[in-house]
Amino acid sequence: MSHDTYELKADAREQVGKGSARAVRREGKVPAVIYGDKQPPLAIALSYKEIYYKIHGGGFLTTVATIDVGGQKIQVLPKDYQLDPVKDTPMHVDFLRIGKNTEVNVEVPVHFINEDKSPGIKRGGVLNIVRHEIEFHCPADAIPDSVTVDLSGADIGDSIHISSVKLPAGVRPVIHDRDFTIATIAGSAAMRPETDAPAEAAAPAATE
Structure with missing residues (x-):
């Protein structure tokens, strides 16, 4: 894998759902979820600017990243994202936790x-x-x-x-x-x- 790994800072979200996601976007952030590796899903909010450039920079879905959630660093692989159909701006991102033997x-x-x-x-x-x-x-x-x-x-x-x-x-x-x-x-x-x-x-x- 030639893509350089990168790190993103995120805030944990206590609430999930459409209303919570809209509130996150109003704050200028992007709602996301980290799941997998036999652990419960973790709802987070990411910097809009950072995610926008990562998605449109190429190689987003094939590059392992580290997400820092309040000091807890989690290795992830982006699995899917949603863009606004008109503005082409990120609306939501799904991340897969990377464990020792994850394929x-x-x-x-x-x-x-x-x-x-x-x-x-x-x-x-x-x-x-x-x-x-x-x-x-x-x-x-x-x-x-x-x-x-x-x-x-x-x-x-x-x-x-x-x-x-x-x-x-x-x-x-x-x-x-x-x-x-x-x-x-x-x-x-x-x-x-x-x-x-x-x-x-x-x-x-x-x-x-």
Whole structure:
């Protein structure tokens, strides 16, 4: 995991529910809940500014964080968040407590390298990406920033499957019952040969 971990300060909330959440937002904060690791849920309020920049900064759902709640430091992984549909501002965040052996399912982006070493792309083929992200099951403290697909040697008509991707230790795809396709190298329309002229047009006109 290449994302740097970070720390957030939070206040504990005694009350939960829509009314309490609205009151938290009126104070310029974002309501959130920490759950999991066989402990009761903990309702908290976070700095609006800090959460806004973390959500829109990228990698929010794949980066482990520490939340300081009145001096108690809790390791968490953001699991979900809600944005205002009009203003795009954070409305609520769910965090998962990270224990010693916590494993999670996360969507990880796919990056492609060595397109210049793909014979198919060199000949005018097109990289057709089937999956821009892949869901993996992995340790919460070892979430990969991305997975890399090497296109070296890939020719037109080739498919790149998950089995050809080298994954970090402990990281495995949630879809495990088939060798699913991540991308293909397809021929472009410009490469197709011109169609033959219709036979009737090519044949000489019959004499009277």
